[in-house]
Amino acid sequence: MSRLVAELPVPTVSKPVGTGRRRRSRQERLAYTILLPALGTVFVIVTIPFVIAVWQSMTSDDGTFIGLRNYSRALGNPLFFDALRATGLYALIVLPTEIVLGLGFALLVHRAVKRAGLRATLYVLAVLPLVVPPVAVGVVARLIYAPGYGVLNYVLQSIGITHSEIQWLGVSALAMGAVASVDIWQWTPFVYLVLFAGLQTVPKESVEAAQVDGATWWTQFIYIELYYLRPLFLLILFFRVADVLRVFDHVYILTGGGPGTATQLLSLYIYRIEFRFFDGGQAAALAVMVLVSISVLYSLVTRALPLERA
Numbered sequence: 001m002s003r004l005v006a007e008l009p010v011p012t013v014s015k016p017v018g019t020g021r022r023r024r025s026r027q028e029r030l031a032y033t034i035l036l037p038a039l040g041t042v043f044v045i046v047t048i049p050f051v052i053a054v055w056q057s058m059t060s061d062d063g064t065f066i067g068l069r070n071y072s073r074a075l076g077n078p079l080f081f082d083a084l085r086a087t088g089l090y091a092l093i094v095l096p097t098e099i100v101l102g103l104g105f106a107l108l109v110h111r112a113v114k115r116a117g118l119r120a121t122l123y124v125l126a127v128l129p130l131v132v133p134p135v136a137v138g139v140v141a142r143l144i145y146a147p148g149y150g151v152l153n154y155v156l157q158s159i160g161i162t163h164s165e166i167q168w169l170g171v172s173a174l175a176m177g178a179v180a181s182v183d184i185w186q187w188t189p190f191v192y193l194v195l196f197a198g199l200q201t202v203p204k205e206s207v208e209a210a211q212v213d214g215a216t217w218w219t220q221f222i223y224i225e226l227y228y229l230r231p232l233f234l235l236i237l238f239f240r241v242a243d244v245l246r247v248f249d250h251v252y253i254l255t256g257g258g259p260g261t262a263t264q265l266l267s268l269y270i271y272r273i274e275f276r277f278f279d280g281g282q283a284a285a286l287a288v289m290v291l292v293s294i295s296v297l298y299s300l301v302t303r304a305l306p307l308e309r310a
Contacts, residue, residue, distance in 0.1 A: 050291070057284035070281040074289070077282075082261045083269035086176070090265055091244045093180040094187070099236065101184070102191025103229075107221065109192075110199040126189035134186070138250030141182045145169055145254065172262035175255050179263050182250045187243065191236055198232040199225060238298055245290055266290065 057070050074080055113119055129137075144151045145168040156162045168178045202225050210220050248267045251257070257264030257272070264272075266286075274283035 050288075053284045053287055056280060057288050058281075060281060066281075070285040071289070074282045074285045079261065079264075079269065080286070083264050083266045086262065086264055087244065087266045089176060090180060090183075090247075090263075091241065093176070094183045094244065095237070095240055097180075097184050098188045098191050098240065099233070101188045102236075103195050105188075105192045106195040106199060107225075109196060111217070123193070126193055129186045129189050132186070134249035135253065137182055137186055138253030141178070141250060142254055145178045169255050170259055172259055175259060175263050179251045179254050182254070183244075183247065187240065191240075194232050194236055195229060198229045202228050234301055237301060241297060242294055245294060 058065060058067055060066050109119065109122055113122065143149070147153065147165050147167055147170065150165075150168065152168065153162070153165045156166070157164075166174070168174050206224050207220060210224055215223075244265075246267050247265060248271065251263055251265055251268060252271075255263045257268045270283050270286045270290075273279050273286065
């Protein structure tokens with residue numbers, strides 16, 4: 001009898017087909033409910049102003065719909081191309097310099113500094129420039145570069161390098177270098193922090209195996225560490241390009257866009273169109289074009305440097 005009972009098939013309780021689907025549906029509804037306040041906030045803060053800007057770019061000052069006329073006026077203004085040229089030059093100066101300096105400092109600290117306390121101190125020092133308001137940075141930079149009372153001219157004359165004041169903010173090339181140096185000082189630590197964090201994710205086994213095989217520091221960087229830093233370069237490039245397109249404070253305080261239009265970056269140009277010439281339609285058209293351009297640039301960068309790792 002016991003053998004017969006043992007040989008009987010054990011009944012299995014089958015799960016209803018729709019149970020898992022209903023459970024997933026409930027979880028999805030819960031997730032959407034939790035995300036709804038955040039998504040609604042993003043919609044209000046980002047989407048609605050963008051729609052208003054698009055509408056303003058297609059209307060005149062009295063609200064009459066004029067289509068793409070503001071865009072044609074914006075593209076037909078020669079000062080727009082001067083601003084683009086100045087912004088491109090500014091980006092060519094600050095972006096490579098910040099990436100090279102930040103990467104070099106990150107590699108130096110990662111390989112040479114082993115004490116945790118010293119690393120923490122360097123971390124705090126690197127965070128300080130990032131939390132200083134750009135207006136304060138611009139005021140301090142003006143105290144350094146301004147003629148008459150600038151600290152830099154005083155130091156150079158005191159040690160005998162120069163015998164007269166250098167017009168750091170009055171010559172086009174020097175003015176661009178001055179405003180770019182402020183950006184480099186403030187944002188190179190950001191590049192360092194991001195890349196140093198990326199270096200901590202490199203597997204120690206791969207590095208130790210390469211060192212056993214006699215790999216130099218350059219070979220180790222090119223074939224191992226750079227592989228893990230590629231997505232971070234994408235992140236840095238995108239954020240810094242976006243920052244360059246909206247940089248305003250310290251440039252306005254140092255030069256106001258001068259001399260002439262040498263340092264009139266795109267953000268200062270849009271500011272002048274809106275608040276000095278009171279042409280809201282053209283300013284809105286420029287703002288929309290900048291937003292679309294940076295979106296296209298981000299798409300191109302993500303295709304060139306994919307985030308996923310093979």
